Amino acid sequence: MKGQPGVMAAWARGAAAVRALLLDVSGVLYDSSGEEGPGSAIPGSVAAVRRIKQSGLKLRFCTNETQATRAKFVQKLQHLGFDVNEQEVIAPAPAACQILRERGLRPYLLVHDALLPEFDSVDKSNPNCVVIGDAADNFSYKNLNRAFQFLMGLETPILLSLGKGRYYKETDGLKLDVGVYMRALEYACEIDAEVVGKPSKAFFLSALADMGVEPHEALMIGDDIVNDVGGAQQCGIGALLVRTGKFRPCDEEHPDVKADGCVANLAEAVDILLKQRQQ
């Protein structure tokens, strides 16, 4: 499962200009096993993160994870051996909280129980919008119907969706992601949701601003051809697709998005990148 040398060369030639990396987490650093366990690190990825940090490259972990608070999520990654801290993680829930405050929005939440603490400081009385995240088992008919009724009762229905992913991979198989339920509510209410998280431009740009780099100085690495690769490219950020996580061979032939390069895994990407920098 090595990348084709010809394909790699294209992005690798520009690798010397890269000053900052954006890494997707699930499917790039580790494979999730769901709520029950910590999942497992993808071989070579713990060392790859360490090598990135030692190289002096700037680094942010850019995740659409909404099944845990950022603090718990970081703890899980540290438990798996990753050198990561909370300030390095860009996640949708904190970004959504900022939007809610800026716009005076009070959310009705349909999210995973474990995410609720992220919204502790947000006014949720007399809601005037709905926020959905990857609620997993909380996506019951009853709960989705309540969110629907809520939106239908608003004069101007506002739906914030923490990501728009179709599915992700856990160790026991593919799982429906928040985007599927976003589409469901969009259709039910005849509205367009506002996406907070990848692939929204604002989300990628906030990560760049946090590092103080320009789009052409950054490289995104992810396993989601649309949300990681397509999203980054829309901002002028180069993007690599890894053949781990939920990657499927047809992703390399996607009708709308073509990655700047495909690599076997994060370790291979970092190998090539650091070699180019040394030349």
Place this chain on the structure above:
Amino acid sequence: MKGQPGVMAAWARGAAAVRALLLDVSGVLYDSSGEEGPGSAIPGSVAAVRRIKQSGLKLRFCTNETQATRAKFVQKLQHLGFDVNEQEVIAPAPAACQILRERGLRPYLLVHDALLPEFDSVDKSNPNCVVIGDAADNFSYKNLNRAFQFLMGLETPILLSLGKGRYYKETDGLKLDVGVYMRALEYACEIDAEVVGKPSKAFFLSALADMGVEPHEALMIGDDIVNDVGGAQQCGIGALLVRTGKFRPCDEEHPDVKADGCVANLAEAVDILLKQRQQ
């Protein structure tokens, strides 16, 4: 809530040519109260059905109901006082069974428990397609995820959806309909579902064939501007919108579909229709 005389006149002028009526059921004949109770007949609708039958007009009940077998559904209507029998009801599940047999499809079913007996005679071993109906509480995350995984495992994913409605109204509020979950699976799997039931042309045409009438001789009456009115009109069948059931005032200003007439309820439609026939 009387219809505007000017608007009524347009369709009423052609009423003398009408030989057959197609009636939507939920929201036209009765308001559903969900699984627990029988619901309640909409005032005047029991008498209206009786008057249609006495008039000699042909009649079919054209429903997207998939929370019960046709037999149980008819029992419920009879219990509410309606003169209706099973042969007069056109419903998606029997239509789907016919399609499954014709095309050699073996379904994985995500439907309401009460609908399962309709599929008793269908081969469900080693499934090669997914059929979804208005599964209500069976639309759990676990069940929807199983249907998703199933579709993703098929070389040619085939999804039959028993209707594509957005929502319906029960006595305790609006409820998400099967179309919402159809859209969810379409997005998750990047496929287009095949709709069995309203608004599919085949469904309306089968009702006309059953009565032996041409489209211009029939009139559809429903509370769903898209699935009842728009669906019938696509087949050349005139269609009235009733202001009962899930009707909302904005339905009269729908961007794509304009009813041939709007009436307060079924009783008013039948009043006008029968008066025109007598002239």
